[in-house]
Amino acid sequence: MSVTRYPLAWPEGWPRCRHIGGLRSGNFKVTYEKAIAELAAEIERLGGRYPILSTNLELRLDGMPKRDRSEPADRGVAVYFELKGTRKVFACDTFTTVRDNVRAIGLTIAALRSIERYGATAMLERALNAFTALPPPHDPWAILGVPRGADRKSIEEAFRILALKHHPDRGGSSTRMSEINRAREEALRGT
Numbered sequence: 001m002s003v004t005r006y007p008l009a010w011p012e013g014w015p016r017c018r019h020i021g022g023l024r025s026g027n028f029k030v031t032y033e034k035a036i037a038e039l040a041a042e043i044e045r046l047g048g049r050y051p052i053l054s055t056n057l058e059l060r061l062d063g064m065p066k067r068d069r070s071e072p073a074d075r076g077v078a079v080y081f082e083l084k085g086t087r088k089v090f091a092c093d094t095f096t097t098v099r100d101n102v103r104a105i106g107l108t109i110a111a112l113r114s115i116e117r118y119g120a121t122a123m124l125e126r127a128l129n130a131f132t133a134l135p136p137p138h139d140p141w142a143i144l145g146v147p148r149g150a151d152r153k154s155i156e157e158a159f160r161i162l163a164l165k166h167h168p169d170r171g172g173s174s175t176r177m178s179e180i181n182r183a184r185e186e187a188l189r190g191t
Contacts, residue, residue, distance in 0.1 A: 003080045003133075005063070009054045011078055011089045011133060013182065026100030028107075032065060035099050039079060039106035046113055048081040048088065055098050065098070077101040080133055087133040129174050140183035140190075152188065159184040 003009045010016070017023055028035070036053065043051050056072035057065040076093030079102075090108060092101040115124040141148045144158040162180045166172035 003052050003054060005052060005054055006057065006059055007054075008056045008074060008076055009078060009080075010076055011080075011091050014078075014089075014091050016076070017093045023094055024096065026095040026097065026103060028100050028103040030099070030103055032099040032102070035103040035106060036063065039102055039109070042106050042109040042113065043079070043081050046083065046109055048083045051079055051081040053102070054078045054080065055102075057098050071097055075101060077105060079105055083128065088128065088131045089133040090131055132175060132178075140186035143179060143183035144187055146187070149190070150187070155184060155187045 030038070039053070040051060053063065055077050056074050058069050060066055074093070075096060075098050076091065077098055078089055078091040080087060080089045082088070090105045092104045092108075095101045095104060112124060112127055115121075115127065141150065144150075144155060144162065146154050146158045150158075159180065163177070164170065166176045166180060168174045168177060
């Protein structure tokens with residue numbers, strides 16, 4: 001998936017709220033400009049670079065919303081950035097305004113940063129692994145190494161073999177394991 005500022009590029013694998021327009025009103029008393037500025041500052045404090053804020057608001061060249069536009073029907077927000085050479089993504093569509101969803105992401109990153117301030121850097125790194133922006137799904141059959149349309153037993157067996165080899169607890173990569181998990185789910189849906 002290509003990441004765009006407009007329209008919204010919702011991250012692969014992230015569930016959406018039941019009500020795309022948002023579930024509740026936020027109590028964040030900030031302007032849209034301040035919410036964006038504080039989000040950018042939190043990403044920078046975290047060590048993130050190259051942020052891309054993606055929404056369904058049409059934006060001016062400076063990244064601020066065009067003044068003559070109303071709230072879009074889908075008020076979801078996703079922010080993509082690079083952290084230590086890995087693409088990360090945070091997304092929120094809980095609130096009824098784009099501004100409040102931006103603010104919620106900024107406050108979430110601030111809360112995660114507090115983990116590091118308390119001396120638990122390893123825990124912060126584990127928590128941030130959950131926010132790795134996954135690439136678009138690949139062919140699940142190729143990932144699992146089974147023929148297209150394989151039966152459930154073959155899919156599960158291939159999954160177990162790959163999980164033993166690539167699980168992070170066995171020296172594998174969490175990114176690769178996520179890819180294998182998703183391939184299994186997609187292949188099983190196809191049976």
